[in-house]
Amino acid sequence: MQTSTVMYTQLQPWSSVNVSPCMEKISGIPAPVRVGEHYKTPRPHPWRPTLGYETVELSPLHSQPITNNHVDPCYTPQGMTTKPLRFPNLVTGFDRNPSHAARAALYTRYTPCDWSQNQIRLGNEVNANHLHSDELRDSAVRIMREADEKVRVGQDDAGRKLGERITDINFWEGELGMELERIIIENGKMQECKRSLQKAIQDLEAPIHIAQECLYHRETRQGNELVHDEPEQALLREIEHLRNCLKKLEQFVKESVNQLTRGRAAQHDLELDISNKNTALGIDTMCKQLNNFSNGLQYYGGIEKYVNCTTDAESWAQASHDTVKRSQKCRETSQRLQSEIDSTINTVAQKIWEAWSCTNNALSRRITETLLAKQKIQCHLHNIQKDIFGIEKNLELIKKGISDKSAALKVAHTRLEARSHRPESELCCDYAHQRIVQEAETIKALIDVLHSKLQECEAQHQQLLRTRANLETDLKSKADAVFIDREKCMGMRRSYPIVKTVKY
Secondary structure: OOOOOOOOOOOOOOOOOOOOOOOOOOOEOOOEEEEEOOOOOOEEEOOOOOOEEHHHHEOOOOOOOOOOOOOOOOHHOOOOOOOEEEEEOOOOOOOOOHHHHHHHHOOOOOOOOHHHHHHHHHHHHHHHHHHHHHHHHHHHHHHHHHHHHHHHHHHHHHHHHHHHHHHHHHHHHHHHHHHHHHHHHHHHOOOOHHHHHHHHHOHHHHHHHHHHHHHHOOOOOHHHHHHOOOOHHHHHHHHHHHHHHHHHHHHHHHHHHHHHHHHHHHHHHHHHHHHHHHHHHHHHHHHOOOOOOOOOOOOOHHHHHHOOOOHHHHHHHHHHHHHHHHHHHHHHHHHHHHHHHHHHHHHHHHHHHHEEEEEEHHEEEEEEHHHHHHHHHHHHHHHHHHHHHOOOOOOOHHHHHHHHHHHHHHHEEEEEEHHHHOOOOOOOOOOOHHHHHHHHHHHHHHHHHHHHHHHHHHHHHHHHHHHHHHHHHHHHHHHHHHHHHHHHHHHOOOOOOOOOOOOO
16 A cells, blocks of 8 residues: 655644644655754744754665655656755654644745835836936036136136235335435434433332232231222332333433434444345246246145235234334434433323322321221121130020920830730820821920930031131231231331432
């Protein structure tokens, strides 16, 4: 009798316990015997059935033909022999659980929707690449045209700027040439008198020394008394006026002695500036004449990043302007120096007297203000001392109140502990128990309130102590400030150091 074997068209499960076959049967030769062991997927998922596989052994192809519906036996090579094949039991191991094998086959195949989506994705990718290629070609042509236009416009603009630069150089060269002629004529006309200026400078040394000494003494003030007050501002203004006057007189002396030297220096600056401008004019004229077809054009790698310029357009014009102004100032000084000496000395004497009086008045007002502040601080210190004494008494009362409440709290706790030993049903939550519990909680809350108030009082006590220390420090600082302003500073400023009107 011929043996028939059932083949299933889907994958097989790795277990067949309590599973009935549900796949369509196809007649054929017996299935090969399984060999090896079963293998299970390492990470099963709740949404996917547990898969597995096992190794099987197949006979050579010529002795194990498939049914006539799949393979024609006439195409099988005669005498073909192969070794047995081993592969996971996904096709032939079907007799354990066909229904499970069918579900596994569905989870291990692509769906028609996946296939369609892949075709659509490939088509979209082709279209996107085609559009990007067209845009890239168009942008490249547009950029080349824009680059040509920008190069042409840039060369035209650079040539125009070079022309403007040449015009500026010609203008400043003419200005410097005219000023050079004037300074050469003016250098031979200078005469000066320096005796009166030197005497006035000597008279300014005493007021400067006194004002600086007052500032040094006031730097020894302590605490917040080291303030930038009105006397200090007046002293600084006085020193500034004195130094400005001294600087002005010394400038007159230097100008009277070194006028010719400064005139020659101004002449040298003008000649050097004119020579530099002639050289720059030749270079810029040559650069303006260059074009794309000129001879001698070369590449200089990185020259556009090499910046050796020392000035810009504004500072260049300002430098030439400053050279001309220095020359003009030199000539004007030479012309008006004689007439300005007398008026300058009288003006200096008047400013010194005004600054001296203003500083003395400011010191007097500051001394009065400090004395009044000192008296107020003494009153505040007296009041703070009273507050400290009162808060200390209050602290003692609060501590005593907390101590008194501890006994009542112990009584309530002792009652509760004793009543907790009542036998059997007598251990009930009666009205007495509730009232004792309420009493304990009330006492505890009162003690907490007293402790909080005690902390507040202690913090306030510390704050009062800090305030008293600050007041005592401020009082000492004000006493030192009064001594410095009244004894040290005003002691030096009672007499004016210049005893007569300055007139030379």
